[in-house]
Amino acid sequence: MSVKLKALLKSPWVFHLSTGSCNNCDIEILDCLTPRFDIERFGMLLASSIRHADVLLVTGSGNRKSMEIVKRLYEQMPKPGLVVAIGECAMSRGMFIHSYNCPVPIDKIIPVDVYIPGCPPKPEAIIAGVVKLIEKLNKRK
Amino acid sequence: MKREEIIKGIKNKFKNDIIEVFDKSPARVYIEIKPESIVEIAQYVFKDLGARFNIASGVDLRNHMEILYHFLIEDINLLISLRVKLDKSKLEIDSLANIIEATNWIEREMWELLGITFKGHPDMRKLLLSDDWPKGVYPLRADYKEWDKKAIRDRGVK
Numbered sequence: 001m002s003v004k005l006k007a008l009l010k011s012p013w014v015f016h017l018s019t020g021s022c023n024n025c026d027i028e029i030l031d032c033l034t035p036r037f038d039i040e041r042f043g044m045l046l047a048s049s050i051r052h053a054d055v056l057l058v059t060g061s062g063n064r065k066s067m068e069i070v071k072r073l074y075e076q077m078p079k080p081g082l083v084v085a086i087g088e089c090a091m092s093r094g095m096f097i098h099s100y101n102c103p104v105p106i107d108k109i110i111p112v113d114v115y116i117p118g119c120p121p122k123p124e125a126i127i128a129g130v131v132k133l134i135e136k137l138n139k140r141k
Numbered sequence: 142m143k144r145e146e147i148i149k150g151i152k153n154k155f156k157n158d159i160i161e162v163f164d165k166s167p168a169r170v171y172i173e174i175k176p177e178s179i180v181e182i183a184q185y186v187f188k189d190l191g192a193r194f195n196i197a198s199g200v201d202l203r204n205h206m207e208i209l210y211h212f213l214i215e216d217i218n219l220l221i222s223l224r225v226k227l228d229k230s231k232l233e234i235d236s237l238a239n240i241i242e243a244t245n246w247i248e249r250e251m252w253e254l255l256g257i258t259f260k261g262h263p264d265m266r267k268l269l270l271s272d273d274w275p276k277g278v279y280p281l282r283a284d285y286k287e288w289d290k291k292a293i294r295d296r297g298v299k
Contacts (some may be wrong), residue, residue: 064271080219092296098278101270 005080008054009134011043015053019070019106021060024120025087029057037123043129055082056129058112061089063101069107074110082133085112086126088119127134144219147190151221155182171209173224179210180235186212186221187241193221195245199251201283206232206257210244227257236262254281 018026032039033046047053050073062070074083085106088094095100106112116129142152148170152162158178163171174182184264186192192212204219210223227234237244247257249268256279259265267274279289287294 064274068271098294099297100285100287103289105293108293 002080004110005137008080008082009137012054012130012134013045013047013052014046014057014079015050015073016057017050017059017070017073019058019062019066021087025059025089028120028126029047029059029086032123032126037127039127039130042127042134044123044130045104050076051078053077053081054104055084057084057086058090058110059086060107061093061099061102061108062104062106062109064070064103068105070106070109083110084114084116084130084133086116086129087118087121088117089116090116093106094119104121142217145216146259147214147217147219147221148254151185154185157284158182169220169222171222171224175228176225176234179223179225180237180240181208183212184224186253190214192221194241195230195290197244197247197251197278199255201255201281203283205229206255208234208251208257210237221274221278230289232256233258233260235260238262238264253279255279 016026016029031037050056056074056077058070061068085091089096090106093099093102093105114129114133116126118125121129144167148162148164149173152159153176155178158175158181159172160175161173163173180255187194192214195211195213197208197210200209206227206229208225210225211220211223211224212223214221225234234257236248238248238259239261245262245264246268248262249265251257252259252265253267253270272279275288279285
């Protein structure tokens with residue numbers, strides 16, 4: 001594992017991006033930041049700019065317009081970076097799979113490291129998913 | 142003004158323009174009008190009766206395209222829906238954006254999703270669809286067919 005990635009895993013800063021979701025997954029992500037779940041225990045902090053972030057949290061099914069934004073944001077993220085797809089829509093577009101405005105799933109646009117299923121996933125599921133990713137990367141060494 | 146007076150007033154004032162008045166419930170009345178008189182009637186309902194423009198909605202039906210303009214008179218809680226039926230061969234109607242500012246965006250949306258032309262609209266360009274959307278393809282029409290060859294419509298599992 002590179003030094004950069006090791007340093008990243010101590011305290012991953014996350015950036016939250018909604019690509020046209022129904023806001024339910026976004027609410028659950030914000031719930032993770034509240035004192036009840038408190039993801040700062042794991043060193044995770046919400047970054048206000050993608051240029052400061054190590055992890056990109058993507059929600060929503062991704063429409064034709066926001067796909068361009070997803071691509072651009074991924075290019076701006078400092079590497080090595082991780083991408084977490086949260087919710088059914090970000091995984092496979094859920095019920096919007098036949099929508100005229102959602103032609104391809106997000107993982108065909110950018111590489112996704114973790115998929116967290118659920119509509120919406122519980123905050124515990126989101127935390128578990130990210131912690132599993134960190135553990136897996138730690139073991140790889 | 143009371144509810145009955147308002148409906149009667151519209152009926153008397155626009156005798157030749159109204160096709161049908163459907164009194165659905167105490168809070169709702171549908172008035173079907175001729176497409177060419179929409180500006181006149183909308184102006185009367187909006188300016189003289191003091192109604193609030195709520196929203197307009199377009200529907201692609203089997204024989205015609207329909208637009209509903211919803212106006213709400215808040216102090217008596219009456220929703221007036223002006224119904225316009227457009228012929229599918231000639232999808233044109235006068236724009237209301239010059240007298241009611243709030244119709245500007247919804248007319249742009251109906252234009253790009255259903256292909257209804259609004260004559261005299263001050264700023265007709267795309268609102269929701271991406272810039273590379275092909276011309277003449279309207280996604281909310283009943284006969285819409287997939288045009289994008291690159292689109293993936295399965296979940297990758299068998």
